[in-house]
Amino acid sequence: MPDPSEIVGIIGAGAAGLITAHTLVKDGFPVQVLTRDRTPGGVWAAERIYPGLEINNVHGEFRFSALGMPPPSTGSGRLGGEDLNAYMKAYAHNFLHGCIRYGVEVEDVSENPDGEGYILSTRDLKNGKKEQLRFRRVVLCTGGCSAPHIPPEISPTAAKNMGFKGPVLHSQEFGKQKEDVLAACEAVQAVIVGGGKSAQDIAAYLANHGTKVLVIFESTDAVLACPVPWPDFIRRSRVLSIMSPSRQLPSLLEQFLHKTRLGAKIVHGFWAIVSFLSFFALSIPPDSPLRRSHSIFWSIRTNDEGIPSPTRFHSLVNKGAISLISPARAIGFCSDRRSVRLADGRAIPAGAVILATGYGPSWGGLLSVQTMKNVGLERHPPTVPEMHFHNLNYASLASEFNPTEPGRNPHDTEGQWASALYRGIAPVQNLAKRDFAVNGAIFTTNNGYVFETVAHWISSYFLGDPLRLPPTIDEARMETEKNAAWMRKRHPGMLGWANESYAASIAFWNWPQAMDELLEDMDLPANRSGGHWLTWPFRVIDLKEIANLTEERCAKRSLDPASSPRGMGCSPSAVECV
Numbered sequence: 001m002p003d004p005s006e007i008v009g010i011i012g013a014g015a016a017g018l019i020t021a022h023t024l025v026k027d028g029f030p031v032q033v034l035t036r037d038r039t040p041g042g043v044w045a046a047e048r049i050y051p052g053l054e055i056n057n058v059h060g061e062f063r064f065s066a067l068g069m070p071p072p073s074t075g076s077g078r079l080g081g082e083d084l085n086a087y088m089k090a091y092a093h094n095f096l097h098g099c100i101r102y103g104v105e106v107e108d109v110s111e112n113p114d115g116e117g118y119i120l121s122t123r124d125l126k127n128g129k130k131e132q133l134r135f136r137r138v139v140l141c142t143g144g145c146s147a148p149h150i151p152p153e154i155s156p157t158a159a160k161n162m163g164f165k166g167p168v169l170h171s172q173e174f175g176k177q178k179e180d181v182l183a184a185c186e187a188v189q190a191v192i193v194g195g196g197k198s199a200q201d202i203a204a205y206l207a208n209h210g211t212k213v214l215v216i217f218e219s220t221d222a223v224l225a226c227p228v229p230w231p232d233f234i235r236r237s238r239v240l241s242i243m244s245p246s247r248q249l250p251s252l253l254e255q256f257l258h259k260t261r262l263g264a265k266i267v268h269g270f271w272a273i274v275s276f277l278s279f280f281a282l283s284i285p286p287d288s289p290l291r292r293s294h295s296i297f298w299s300i301r302t303n304d305e306g307i308p309s310p311t312r313f314h315s316l317v318n319k320g321a322i323s324l325i326s327p328a329r330a331i332g333f334c335s336d337r338r339s340v341r342l343a344d345g346r347a348i349p350a351g352a353v354i355l356a357t358g359y360g361p362s363w364g365g366l367l368s369v370q371t372m373k374n375v376g377l378e379r380h381p382p383t384v385p386e387m388h389f390h391n392l393n394y395a396s397l398a399s400e401f402n403p404t405e406p407g408r409n410p411h412d413t414e415g416q417w418a419s420a421l422y423r424g425i426a427p428v429q430n431l432a433k434r435d436f437a438v439n440g441a442i443f444t445t446n447n448g449y450v451f452e453t454v455a456h457w458i459s460s461y462f463l464g465d466p467l468r469l470p471p472t473i474d475e476a477r478m479e480t481e482k483n484a485a486w487m488r489k490r491h492p493g494m495l496g497w498a499n500e501s502y503a504a505s506i507a508f509w510n511w512p513q514a515m516d517e518l519l520e521d522m523d524l525p526a527n528r529s530g531g532h533w534l535t536w537p538f539r540v541i542d543l544k545e546i547a548n549l550t551e552e553r554c555a556k557r558s559l560d561p562a563s564s565p566r567g568m569g570c571s572p573s574a575v576e577c578v
Contacts, residue, residue: 006030008462009120009135011106011366014042016440016451017141018088019064022095023455024139026550027463031577032135033100036125040100041088043145049081050175052205056197056303061236063448065547067091078306099577109138109367111374117435137435137462142362144440144502148172149360153332154193154340159353162333171198171356178205185211185351189323191340193330194356195220197303200313202354207321208311214323214348216330216340220289222296223314225278225305233538238529242537243270244297244509245396247486250516253537257396264395271297278305282314289326290317300443300494300508361499375436376429377419379500382488383481392489420480422469423518424505425454426461428476431469434461441504444511449543453515456549460522465557468521512541524552 006029010021013035021031037045055062055078062084063069069087072079092100108121117136123129148170152158159168166184169177171194181190190206192199195217203213233239242251245258245267257263275296282305284290294301308315316322329343330353339347363377372378420428424442437458444450460467470476487495487506495503507514516526528545530536 006137007032007135008137008139009034009118009133010139010141011035011109011120012042012141012143012146012440013037013040013092013100013102014044014141014143014440015062015088015447016143016454017042017139018091018096019451020139020141020439020455020458021099022064022066022091023452023459023550024462025096025099025577027459027553029137029459029462031099032133033096034104034106034120034122034133035100035102036105038102039085039089040092041085042141042143044081044084044088046085048172048175049085050171050202050205051081051178052201052208053081053175053198054201055079055081055084061446061448061543063087063543064091064452065543067094096577106366108371110371137437139436139458140363140366140438141440142366142501144362144499145172145359146362147360147365147501148355149358149499150355151357154330154353154355154357159333162335163337164333164353165337166350166352168353169355171202171354174202174354181206181352181354182209182211188212188338188349188351189214190352190354191216191330191348191350192354192356193217193340194358195326196301196356196358197221199354199356200303202356203322204311204313204316207316212323213321214325214350216325216328216342216348217289218292218327218329220293220326222275222294222299222302223278223282223290223305224274224296224302225281225308225314227277227281227307229307232540236540236542238512238537238539238541241510241512243267245394245490246510246513247483248513248517250513258394261395264398267396268297281305282308283318284314288317289324290314292326298492300491300498300503300506302445302508304445358497359499361501363501374429376427377421379419382484392486397489419500419504420477421500421504422476422480423457423521424483424507425457428473428480431473431476434464437461438504441500441502442511442514443498443503443506443508444514445508446511449541449546450507450511450515452543452546453518453549456546456553457518457522459550460553463557465553466523468523522553523556524549 008024008029008031010017010031010033013033017033018040021033024031037047039046062079067090073083103125105123105125106120107123110119112119112134117134118138120133120135122131122133150170156168167177167180189212192203192213192215195215199215199217203215206213242254242257249255249258257267296302305314313322317324330340331343332341334341334347338349340350340353341347363372367377421438421441422428422431426437430436439451439454439458442450442454470479483505491506494506519526529539529541531539
């Protein structure tokens with residue numbers, strides 16, 4: 001039987017939860033994964049995916065080193081929601097059989113009164129039974145796409161109060177209610193509020209089913225597209241990452257590109273070409289509302305469209321199958337009970353309204369205000385302005401390049417608060433206890449590689465392995481402040497848009513540098529794609545590079561077993577679940 005004093009509770013069975021559980025099991029920890037869903041996958045769970053949902057990942061990968069992934073089943077050649085759902089199911093079955101409790105809602109996480117571990121108050125969604133579960137350690141893997149953000153003025157409640165006749169739903173519910181939407185829009189258009197990936201996927205699905213669709217947005221996501229596939233030495237290498245500044249600029253090439261005027265011109269010229277080619281590949285006219293997009297360099301709101309397809313959003317807009325109104329904002333429902341009201345006074349007929357309005361943080365419903373404070377997850381205003389960090393004065397981030405979105409000053413710090421997670425993983429306030437961590441709070445374009453590397457960092461952290469950690473809480477807090485200042489400088493305004501449950505730290509284009517830092521924290525070799533002084537930026541990054549991290553960490557631990565309080569030497573052969 002597993003030692004109850006060592007059980008790790010993992011909240012969430014999405015991609016981050018699955019890889020975290022598997023990694024901890026390989027290191028000898030007994031684990032119990034709790035999820036409110038009926039199947040594994042999180043945002044890719046069977047009950048959450050909807051037709052037309054496609055993966056939005058710059059590198060086209062979303063898997064882990066221990067299990068290969070079949071090719072896409074969709075006609076577009078891109079991984080769809082069904083593909084990811086099947087993969088997550090297979091991963092859970094192969095490596096975590098019996099480790100996951102489904103249909104269990106975690107309603108509260110609180111510290112154990114005796115000071116050791118945590119108490120999770122849960123409710124079984126099938127029978128309503130409530131339980132209090134005790135865990136020595138906890139990992140939050142709830143992500144930032146589980147708690148829908150719905151503006152009150154256009155919510156289903158507001159629609160009901162105005163007597164609106166059609167269905168009004170968040171994009172998360174589209175898979176369950178798609179038939180109702182199609183039926184309600186046989187004679188009247190479907191109205192989608194929002195310009196992001198979910199809005200585009202749902203609009204394409206409806207248009208391909210013969211429904212008239214109108215999308216309303218103020219600004220849309222940046223887009224990455226190309227007329228022919230990019231070669232791997234650009235697409236799957238460090239090229240995009242070195243063209244995006246990181247905090248540390250670890251190489252001479254990066255220092256040249258981002259510290260010198262000439263380098264900055266090269267950087268912005270590169271991204272200007274990428275943006276031009278993307279618009280060209282998608283045949284987006286200069287006067288199209290789709291040009292009201294975020295900057296592909298400054299923003300983290302970027303969709304990877306790849307090669308254009310006649311059945312996808314941009315092509316359907318060009319054909320007239322999808323209409324757009326932008327810039328525009330929906331502010332309510334009209335008294336005729338059949339229309340949406342815009343801020344400029346227009347009434348837009350709607351058979352159904354789909355709110356692709358994003359998500360709020362997932363931690364608020366799990367942790368009380370006091371627990372958030374005690375653990376160190378509560379949001380806080382910046383305590384040190386960017387100007388105090390001289391290493392942020394990069395030529396590639398100079399003010400003359402810095403865009404201001406309509407109606408917003410990107411330099412305002414109001415609303416751009418962030419949680420104090422060291423490396424985006426461990427709460428600063430709790431750092432010395434090594435009993436609480438988060439996986440999935442790093443906003444990135446390569447979730448598979450990042451989640452897996454973070455899982456190993458967490459396991460070493462829990463094991464008590466030597467890690468490169470700040471010696472004091474004050475120094476750790478200052479490090480997170482520096483990182484928060486960096487994020488505000490590097491991606492202006494984005495902390496006001498993305499919630500901290502999946503953007504406590506941002507490693508967007510430059511995730512390879514961020515993962516190198518984590519590997520160095522564990523005293524393991526970094527920059528694993530290799531290459532010499534000329535070829536290293538173009539070497540393909542592959543998950544095989546991190547496939548043996550458990551063995552590497554085990555070998556280092558075996559050299560000095562006393563360095564780990566648990567005295568772990570080798571990874572066990574049997575899975576320990578609760």
